Amino acid sequence: MNNEIPPGTLAIDTRTGRLGQVMDHHAGYVQLRPPRGGIEWNCPPDKARPVRLGPERGEQREHRERPA
Numbered sequence: 001m002n003n004e005i006p007p008g009t010l011a012i013d014t015r016t017g018r019l020g021q022v023m024d025h026h027a028g029y030v031q032l033r034p035p036r037g038g039i040e041w042n043c044p045p046d047k048a049r050p051v052r053l054g055p056e057r058g059e060q061r062e063h064r065e066r067p068a
Contacts, residue, residue: 003045004025004030004045005022005030005045005048005050006022007022007023007024007025008021008022009021009022009050009051010022010035010050010051010053011030011032011043011048011049011050011051012048012049012051013032013041013043013047013048014047014048014049015043015047018032018034018041019034019035019051020032020033020034020035020040020041020043021033021034021035022048023040025045026042027042028044028045029042029043029044029045030042030043030044030045030048031043032048
């Protein structure tokens with residue numbers, strides 16, 4: 001079974017709490033890059049946790065009218 005997080009997936013480096021996009025897997029590490037770009041860093045695969053995105057919150061907001 002392949003436990004690698006696929007490239008393009010967002011992941012958290014649990015050592016630091018940093019969010020990154022998985023760019024590749026190399027030399028036993030997951031290579032992460034900040035979502036808006038920047039320098040890649042290596043993360044041990046057992047310390048990278050994929051992020052599961054939920055539904056859009058904006059669509060769940062309740063509409064409230066302003067008092068007159």
